[in-house]
Amino acid sequence: MTVAVEEATLEVPAHEHDEHPRHKKLVIIAWSGELDKVWPQMILATTGAAMGMETTIFFTFWGLFSLVKNEKHITGDNWMQKMVAMMDRPGMEHLKLGKMNFVGAGPAMMKKLAKEHNVASPGELLQMAVDMGVKLVPCQMTMDLLGLKREDMIEGLGEPAGATAMLMESQDAITLFI
């Protein structure tokens, strides 16, 4: 007995590849709280939104510190959580560089260069992201771990979520871990 195998048509017309991206969603897992990584988190999020992609940033571990209000010095309930905030002051305006930090001289220089070159700051980009409908999702577990409360953090955040919700979100999305 012979089985007729239907000829597979794997070829997709070239224009379909060209005109439509396969992914219409972007998920950024913002893990780092270093200035030189938070910047690309914000650049890619605003660009994704500009490209019409449904964009979500999931803020976890040090990434959460960029969402703390700039005027907040110390966060946390117990001495260990407070120590962490003391050693690494949270807030978008207080981020350190991953390299060449030089006790704050590096970030100051970087911000000056950015201004001269008309590069938007991470804080400005975060505001644009909010305006463009990017979903900002804080990680509930890290909030508990670091003792961060909703009132410590900026306005415009979505409901805190966990790893499962994020992996569900990223199933049909480009997912970046920064």
Place this chain on the structure above:
Amino acid sequence: MSMQIAKTLDLKGLSCPLPIVKTAQGIKEVASGELIEALATDPGSVADFNAWCKSTGNELVEQGEDGGVFRFVIRKK
């Protein structure tokens, strides 16, 4: 079809990702089928505008460079 520009965006001096972000915001203010013109000085914007038009379905009807200023004319989808 007329080639009248409905809106011009001056993006000169701006760096990535602002030319695209501001174009995405600016194109909302014109109707479907209308043309917007974007002027940028970021050399990366040539690749970015082509990619952005491809991904959003807006049509890049004209592009050129004059004295370091890149000009893109886009028809809104």
